[in-house]
Amino acid sequence: MISLRALLAGLALSLASGAVQAQTAAPTPAEAARAAADQLEAAARTLDGAEEARDRVRALTETLRAYEAGLSAMRDGLRRASMREREIRRELEASDAETAQLLGVLLTVATSPPPAQMVHPDGPLGTARSGMILADVAPALNKKAQALRAKLQEASDLRALQQSAADQLARGMDGVQQARAELSKAIADRTALPKRFTEDPIKTALLIASTETLSAFASGLSDIAENEAPGSLPDVVHRKGRIPMPVQGALLRRAGEADAAGITRPGIVLATRPGAIVTSPTAATIRYRGPLLDYGNVMLLEPQAGVLFVLAGLDVVYGSAGEVLQAGAPVGLMGGQDPDIGAILTQSAGGTGSDRTETLYLEVRQGNTPEDPAEWFAGLDAGKEDGEQ
Incomplete structure (x- = not known):
């Protein structure tokens, strides 16, 4: 049997540890999941407002971004909630004996008649000492009981949150699919964008047929353009390192890093x-x-003369050669099928698996010489990302 003094020491240590953790605590998993639900609700309102927007393409693009961010946050929140619930369960299971002892002490104190609590075999001095010890123990026991109650309540809240997430995810998935369909229609209905040149389809086909490398294709791009306007778009070189990423994703492979087949790009x-x-x-x-070539669907963007952004691996591409796009304009969609709600919940509950099943290849060429995209785009110089973005 653990002594009363040892029990008090353990309680004090536990409370001190909890105080330190509270000072450095981040938003709880439940708070993160609820914030993600708010993001999805905001995205739904944005989708409703896009119908009346003057520039529907821009509004729907922003809506899709909002939905993607909300769904990402929801998945991350559910994953964290599941992990936290398992952590609480393990903590409670590991402290079964201590919890039982705590409940026993509380029940003993609560059920002992007042006269028995006041009488001690060692006489008045023992009674006084017992009273002093009980006065010290009672607050600690109460705090311990409150901590146990809080953990049980948190576990219950997390379980309820996970059970209600299916409806929120379903609405979010429906919203993102609707936004994609409306975006494709809005792009088809929009008036023609300004053009810097007209593409010669015959010359383009000949260039593709005779090309064996991306470098060779890039060097021949000027030959397929007709009636090209002189000049260039504004310089972007001064923005190197601060240009936003073209897609929400995680860095999978760096420039020059070999893939599973040993191929480097x-x-x-x-x-x-x-x-x-x-x-x-x-x-x-x-x-x-x-x-x-073997890049799949490719979009070659020229932000200024002599600079190319190569985006490869898209499933759907928007626009046509020669059109001038604004920053943030949609250029396409990635392929693949959205997972069903059951699969999302299973992955989140297990804390494993990745929903990032598609890959986009991004290359930068200046003067037809490849440059490391990490030098151009924001957020790529801090190492690989392994979490949700």
Whole structure:
């Protein structure tokens, strides 16, 4: 049997540890999940407002971004909630004996008649000492009981939150699918964008047929353009390192890093979710869009003369060669199928698995020489990301 003094020491240590953790605590998993639900609700309101927006393409692009951010936050919140629930369960199971002893002490104190509590075999001095010890023990026991009650309540809240998440996820998935469909329609209905040149389809086909490398294709781009306007878009070189990413994703492979087949490329690979929207990082001219070599669907953007952003691996591409895009304009969607709600909840509950099943290849060329995208885009110089973005 643990002595009363040892029990008090353990309680004091536990309370002190909890105080330190409270000082450094981040938002709780439940708070994160509720914030994500608020993000999805805000995205739904944005989608409703996009119908009346003057620039529906821009409004729907922002809506898709909002939905993607909300769904990402919801998945992360559910994962953290599940992990926290398992942590609480383990803590409670590991302290079964201590909890039982705590409950026993509380029940003993609560059920002992007042005269028995006041009488001690050692006489008045013992009674006084017992009273002093009880006065010290009671607050600590009460705090311990409150901590136990709080853990049980937190575990119950987390379980209820996870059970109610299915409806929120379903609404979010429906919203993002609706936004994608409306965006494609809005792009088809929009008036023609300004053009810097007209593409010659015959010359383009010949260039593709005779090209064996991306470098060779890039060097021949000027030959397929007709009636090109003189000049260039504003300089973007001074923004190196601060240009936003074209897609919400995680860095999967750095420039020059070999893939599973041992192949190295001068660009980076980003892991994205199915159907993720891809946007132009800056104002840019579409130099080419369509299939190319073994890159899949490719979008070549020219933010200024002599600089190319290569985006490869898209499923759907928007626009046509020669069009001038604003910064943040949609250029396409990633492929893949959205997972069903059951799969999302299972992955979140297990704390494993990745929903980033698609990959976007991003390359930067200046003067037809590849440069490390980490030098151009924000957030790529701090190492690989392994969490939700």
